[in-house]
Amino acid sequence: MELLTEAIKNLFKRPFTEEKSKEKDWFIRGKLILDISKCTGCSLCEKVCPSKAITMVEDNRTKLKKSPIIDVSECIFCGLCVDYCPTKALAFTKSCALVSYEKKDFVKG
Amino acid sequence: MSSVPLGPLHPAFKEPINFKLKLEGEFVTDAEVRIGYTHRGIEKLGEKKTWIQFIFISEKICGICSSSHQGCYVQGVERLTGIVPEKRGIYIRTLTWELERMHSHLLWLGVLMHEIGIETMFMYTWRDRERVLDILEKxxxxxxxxxxxxxxxxxRDLSDSLIQQIIRLSDFILERSKFYENFILNDKRFLARTKGIGTLAKAEAEELSVVGPVARASGIPIDVRKTxxxxxxxxxxxxxxxKEGDVNAGALVRAKELxxxxxxxxxxxxxxxxGKINVExxxxxxxxxxxxxxxxxxxxGELFYYLKSNGSTNLERIKIRTPTLANIQAVAHTLKGHYLADVxxxxxxxxxxxGCMDRVVTLNEKGKKKVMTETELIDYGIKWYEKG
Amino acid sequence: MNVEEALIRNGFSFTKDKNGNLWLDVKSEDVTKVLTELKTIGLNFLSCVSGVDCLDKGFCLIYHLLSLEDYNIVVNVKTYIGREDPRISSVSSIFKVAELYEREVFDLLGIKFIGHPNLKRILLPEDVPEDYHPLRKM
Incomplete structure (x- = not known):
């Protein structure tokens, strides 16, 4: 019974290990995020990527001919695409939790 | 006379390596090293990627001295193009190297304590190392x-608050390194397991061309930073x-280097x-x-890169000689005459x-990609052992 | 000890690059002789042996030597070997550490070192086909 009350109490407590991203000047190279409205479809990010994590595909997300898709499971978080993106459409987020049961969760537009 | 294989997977080693030991009772009479279990073909990969992409692949060679590899490679490329790097950038680069040296030495001290069996000290060193890692992450x-x-x-540039944190960290490490030195010199358990163990005399060290802290523990004053x-x-x-050249002297060198x-x-x-921090x-x-x-x-120790360019976007050859490769022969040499428990x-x-030493996973046999399933791999392993 | 002066005194000709490192060109037959001489004048530390596939020029081997007294300058001894059945005499009797470096070159480029005590594959598994050397370009 004691155990059960403890468990219920813990449900409402905040997490013991705080996320690092909460600290203000803590720069983290987390998952990549693509602002599709800024993208010009130049495919420079695909060419500079050392691990071929970015591929240009034809789809109807935008009016562009081709737009990038990022496979986070292949990404080595070097940030070359972020550095070289001419319109700053790509950016790092602070999320580092790369856990999933399925590969398709890692692939995103 | 018996022969004992130690590794490739053995609780005593953190990474895969194989020692073939010849034993006379409890004493090691001969040792042979077999490496290459984590060969990843990075030198070959370097020929296929552009030189800018390889900056970020080079740091994947080793998980502990990653920025040394990256810095050494970038330094070589700068020498090829002949540019003078930005001064502020160079200072921040040096700062990264020194922070890395701190975390690596603390990690090593912890691992040594763990091998000896002093778990409390292992926890202490790794706790201190975590503070260094936090700074490196920032x-x-x-x-x-x-x-x-x-x-x-x-x-990336340093912010003022980060500089304050770095100063606090170096004060903390200065204080802790005194504690470690005191421990290394005086703790009875530690002295019993390290004093006179694995002694490499100065003449032998010169003969075997050892580098870094191993050479400095044997009395050779070689430090590439002095160049x-x-x-x-x-x-x-x-x-x-x-001067001593044993494990204790090695530990002392590293504690003082902190x-x-x-x-x-x-x-x-x-x-x-x-000023500016990098060149676009x-x-x-x-x-x-x-x-x-x-x-x-x-x-x-001394990390060595040889770069050859033929005027294109890719480098023609990247040769990497890591410090462990230079030192591993010294281990096989010093093992002789010691107890098996000291290995x-x-x-x-x-x-x-x-990871550093082998650097080069699946072998692509002349263009044919060969991927094994788990059962195939187990069968292959059993056959391999029966054969040899 | 001044490496440059010592080299001139012993009659070696070399070129100097803009970082102060010295490059010597020698014939593949003379490598053992030259390295023995260099060791006696004080270059007693073999830093690395690099092998490069230079396509039609054959294979290039570079021995990087240091002096422990003055390790600012690296002396690079460079030699070319023909593509057909590349072999060269081993320097492992002069520098013990060369044993490992030469095995690595043999493994990745397939250059045979005559007189090497234990010339086997070091990085790749033993059951790789004998004529397969990953860093060869043709």
């Missing part, structure tokens, strides 16, 4: 592959040398120049033709890093 954005170095300097690359041509520091690193860091932060470069720029060598003092301590004594 500097580069990741705990292990910081990517803090790039062409012409450093990648004055990056900010080391200005930063004042002294080379730590010990202090040296902390002092260098304090000097760099105090004398940090203003077009994504597919070509390298001029030529060849060059680049050396830096990684935490484990892990001696092997840990040179601070081995197999």
């Amino acid at each position: 500097l580069g954005g990741r705990r292990v592959a910081y990517s803090a170095i790039t062409y012409g300097g450093a990648r 004055g690359y990056a900010a080391y041509y200005e930063a004042p520091f002294e080379v730590v040398v010990e 202090e040296v690193s902390a002092n260098i860091i304090k000097w760099i932060v105090k004398n940090l120049p203003q 470069v077009a994504p597919f720029s070509k390298l001029p033709e030529g060849e060059t060598i680049s050396r830096v003092e990684a935490p484990r 892990p301590v001696i092997a840990a004594g040179i601070d081995p890093c197999m």
Whole structure:
């Protein structure tokens, strides 16, 4: 019974290990995020990527001919695409939790 | 007379390596090393990627001395193109190297204590190391592959609050290194397991061309930082040398180097120049033709890169000689005449890093990709062992 | 000890690059002789042996030497070997550490070192086909 009350109490407590991203000047190279409205479809990010994590595909997300898709499971978080993106459409987020049961969760537009 | 294989997977080693030991009772009479269990073909990969992409692949060679590899490679490329890197960038680069040396030495001290069986000390060193890693994460954005170095300097600038934190950290490490030195010199359990174990005399060390802390523990005052690359041509520091050449002397050298690193860091932060931090470069720029060598003092010793360019966007050849490869023969040599129980301590004594050493996973046999399933791999392994 | 002066005194000709490192060109037959001489004048530390596939020029081997007294300057001894059945005499009797470096070159480029005590594959598994050397370009 004691155990059960403890468990219920813990449900409402905040997490013991705080996320690092909460600290203000803590720069983290987390998952990549693509602002599709800024993208010009130049495919420079695909060419500079050392691990071929970015591929240009034809789809109807935008009016562009081709737009990038990022496979986070292949990404080595070097940030070359972020550095070289001419319109700053790509950016790092602070999320580092790369856990999933399925590969398709890692692939995103 | 019996023969005992130790490894490739053995609780005493943190990474895969194989020792073939010949035993006479409890004593080792002969040892042979077999490496290559983590060969990843990075040298070959370097020929296929552009030189800018390889900056970020080079740091994946080793998880502990990642920025030494990156810095050494970038330094070589800068020598090929002949640019002068930005001064502030160079200082931040040196700062990263010294922080890395701190965390590597603390990690190694912890591993040695773990091999000996002093678990409390292992916890202490790794707790201190975590503080260094936090700073490195703030500097580069990741705990292990910081990517803090790039062409012409450093990648990210230091903020004022980070500088304050770095000063606090170096004071903390200065204080702790005294504690470690005291422990290494006086703790009875530690002395019993390390004093006179794995002794490498100075003449032998010269003969075997060992590098880094192993050489300095044997009395050879070699430290590539004294050649004055990056900010080391200005930063004042002294080379730590010990005479005994055993594991204890190695531990003492590294504990004292913590202090040296902390002092260098304090000097760099105090004398940090203003200005730009790196040089911008077009994504597919070509390298001029030529060849060059680049050396830096990684935490484990002299790291050596040979680069050859043929005037295209890719490098023609990248040759990497890591410190562990130079030191591993010394382990096989010093094992002779010791108890079998001392083998892990001696092997840990040179601070081995197999990922560094092998660097080159699946073998593509002339274009045919060969991927094995789990059962195939188990069958293959059984056959391999029956054969040999 | 001044490496440059010592080299001139012993009659070696070399070129100097802009970083102060010295490059010597020698014939492949003379490598053992030259390295023995260099060791006696004080270059007693073998830093690395690099092998490069230079396509039509054959294979290039570079021995990087240091002096422990003055390790600012690296002396690079460079030699070319023909593509057909590349072999060269081993320097492992002069520098013990060369044993490992030469095995690595043999493994990745397939250059045979005559007189090497234990010339086997070091990085790749033993059951790789004998004529397969990953760093060869043709």
